Amino acid sequence: MNIHEYQAKKILAQNGISVPNGKIAYTPSEAKRVALELTSRGPWVLKAQIQSGARENGHFISHEAGHKGGIRLVTQISNITYEANQMLNNVLVTEQTGPKGKLVSKIYIETFAKTLRTFYAGIVIDSAISSITLLISKEVNKDIINLSTSDYTKILRVNLFPQENISAIQTERVADFLDLDKTYHAPLAEFLNKMLSTFINLDAKMIEINPVGVTKEKEFIALDAKISIDDNALYRHKDIARLKDDYEEDEKVLKAKKYDFQYNEFDGNVGCIVNGDGLALEAMDMLKNYGYSTACTLNVKGGVDKDKIATGIKIIMTNPRVEGILINILGGFLRCNLVADGILAATQEIGLTMPMIVRLEGTNKNEAKNILKDSGLAITFAESTEEAIKTLAAKLEANN
Amino acid sequence: MSILANKNTRVLVQGITGTQASFHSKKSLDYGTKIVAGTTLHKNLDKHIGIPVYSSVADAVKEHEIDASIMFVPAPMVKNAMKEAIEAELKLVVTIANGVPVHDMLEIKSMLKGSKTMMIGPNTPGLITPEEARLGIFPENIHQKGCIGVISRSSTLTYEAVLETNRTGLGQSTVIGLGDDMIVGTDYRGIIKRFMEDTETKALVLIGKTDSLYEQTAAEYYSGLKNKKPIIAFIAGEAMPFSHIMGYAGDIITRGRITVQDKKKMLQNVGMTVVDNITQIHEVLNELDLVP
Known part of the structure; x- marks a missing residue:
């Protein structure tokens, strides 16, 4: 089962991972109101909540929605209503939705997080060795499956163990791969361990944070989030089973x-x-x-x-x-x-x-x-x- | 001969009082399977379908010599039931349940490592040695005793493979469904090894499918064997568009994209005969001129 970005971020936050402040809106006027509740001064990020990657490079079918994609940066509060109105109740097409696209019925509004750099972090299950695998790449906002088949060397793969924290050697490998110096090791290890424990606690099959932002204060922030949960384990996660969005399915x-x-x-x-x-x-x-x-x-x-x-x-x-x-x-x-x-x-x-x-x-x-x-x-x-x-x-x- | 289970194998049924378990245990008993005990959560029950029942595997092994278990417990209970079976050092457990959480399987796999237990399944029709033992839910009427070993990663295609061996009159030594899931207890390698050692088995039929990488490890294992028996292989899913098998994203990202064609080539390169159509299996078997 897949969940929306705003739901995934809420779960990450509950597990101690930093996320930008954000709120969901169903109408343009609600969008303006929640934007002001988040911060009186922008910029804000408006994000279409459909279960698809590559939303930023997507396009809306209707001309009324303008030529911009499903993720929009807005600097003036006066423009929030206008942009939200364009996005809401219009169909967004991305390379993952197919030509039919998906109807945007809600948008997530976030404060804009200033970061120095970004990277990709994912956790998946590798069935060949029955192991949990951490994936790291400097390439962000790309489809990781395409990346893994086109340029295998751009992804670092680290096998993790459910009962253990990430080791110092593993943290160092990740930091070196990302060109992060020693001062980042501690916050990086903490971030990755929280990702792993979220993965375990949730019975997840995949967690992707693409991208992770690194701030001036050496904080790691989930700027986007995708979580896929094992359907067979939903019986022990009743609160998450309720998040299922039937509109996402045929x-x-x-x-x-x-x-x-x-x-x-x-x-x-x-x-x-x-x-x-x-x-x-x-x-x-x-x-x-x-x-x-x-x-x-x-x-x-x-x-x-x-x-x-x-x-x-x-x-x-x-x-x-x-x-x-x-x-x-x-x-x-x-x-x-x-x-x-x-x-x-x-x-x-x-x-x-x-x-x-x-x-x-x-x-x-x-x-x-x-x-x-x-x-x-x-x-x-x-x-x-x-x-x-x-x-x-x-x-x-x-x-x- | 046969592999893993025969008429002398002493079998425990875990979760024997369930509807499906009762139905299939009776069928297995009629088939000749030596079911000696069962376990159940029901208190104050001594016997069920004529079989003595216990509240745990540990209690059952105190009273009976047990070689193998057929596990009928529902998916959420499989992890604990496996733990019991492993602790009791049962040599073989056949787990029928469909829908075992993948994180539970990760834990089970680490429990199995270094243990004395071999796990078949989950999500499998089980194992059958025709005319001797039935550990699972196989329809007993389609099997014929013979010399072909059958291993399959697809429950329903196991039946097709069995029907193919019947067409040749060669029959089956033992038929094993490895299970349809992303992570299974035992992959092809453990089973191929035993079929190679079994004097009665003359050739193997291997059924694979589009997802997972088990066929790759089977190819590597087979290529390293000194004395090889012929294997006829079929891999299902060539026509399945790639976008529909994304459930296995983890494998693709960590191991690269392996298509059905790639798998077929891998198996062919190590000397297996790969057929494009499952109904060609009997033709290839006939060409082998096997004497049962």
Whole structure:
């Protein structure tokens, strides 16, 4: 689960990490009021609260929002209302949001923090060695994934241990990498330890402070913050689970989540219903081998019953890209006849206007086959994934 | 022969009174699995589905010789249950739970280091030695006794791999799901090692997927082996756009971007036969002319 910058900063502050003073605003007049509450004299920084990096270099779709990006420096209080009005309720597009962009419904207003220099600090999990890894770079405001693949040497990687503080040797390595002299070692170690304890306390999968600002007083300040928390651990962080912003998610993804399904969209034209990640990957790969690609995958996970399958079909059918449907469900305890009943229930309710190929493996397979055959609907039963995809490809070909 | 579990393996079921645990324990008993004890949080219970139950692993090992555990406890309780199993020095634990917090797995991994316990999972269908022992939730009706070892990082594709070996008539010596999660107890290496030592296993089928770097370590390990049995490998996820696998950002940043094509090449370079389509596995197996 991802949270907004202002929420992440609040959490960092609670864990003893310095952040600029800031407040959230939903309207232009509120923006002016909170700006004055923060400080009577600017400058202020206005930051669009959407869950995306690269906001500064983004652009708003509407002309009314002006040509500036999602992060704006304002020096005169009289301009706050004007800038806030441009940003609020307009759609911001960044290189991470995709062309659709995201609607800015709130902005975070901060006092401008004067810093001498900035750097990147992140903590992630390296699954290959089951370790927590600290990442440091002098390059700021860049996508760390792109940076790591384009110039590997620009990132320092330090393995940390959950139960221990960062060692003096590790601190020195980080300081040297950043060209910070000895006088910075103590505050740097303190800052990094607080980052690590936040990471542990929160069950985080990733914390990025990009950039960290270093002040004249040798204080380390989080100028931006991104925190991603392990969904599987949210049960022990009820206060954080409440921060989830449903507006950040696609409507169909949310609907799928209600049923504990996992829904993903791509740019092809085949909709797939499967009961496992592996089957979704297999279907995508095989469709590609036959010259087709996937519009969406819906993983109904584990056990499947009539209602689950009917709901799944309805979610898939409402995706306008879908021109053909593949249902591939495997499992020894799966009662195939119930899946067949679900398929009928959904197609009787919303109709079937496109080819549908079904492959089921489990008990009562022949019963399921007969149910689908007797329905008179244009549903084909296949014995293997490959046969299913071959048949579907042939039908799509014929339709074109 | 087989690896890790056979008809003589004495099995404990951790969390035996749960609905799923009861259902699958009964199936496993019917299959011939030697389940000797169970643990439960329920107080004042002596027996469940005919099996003696205890309130802790420590209590169970006082009364029974136990080689392995099937763990059915829910995800939030896995860390403590693993601690119990490791302290009791159980040789093998198969953890079925889906959704174990990744920070718990980090702790479990450090507990496992230097211990006598091998952990399979979490988020796995488990382990099955056909006609002998079923430690998990595998459908028992699809497996056939034979000479192919199956290791998979994808639960559902394990079934596909098993069906492929059935098509050749070669069957399976042991089938193991390593677990679908970002961090699993045991990676390919530990399992490949045992299959190489097992006289009954003639060849292996390895199923990998797009995320994580376990396939890379498998390749490195296999290349260093002196006596190699053939491995037929399939890696799922070639068509998955990169932007959709960002959940593993940590790996990408720390280890660089490794695509499915890269993984396939790595496995091919060390002498494994890599198929582009999972349904080609039986063809390659047939070409090997194996005698079970």
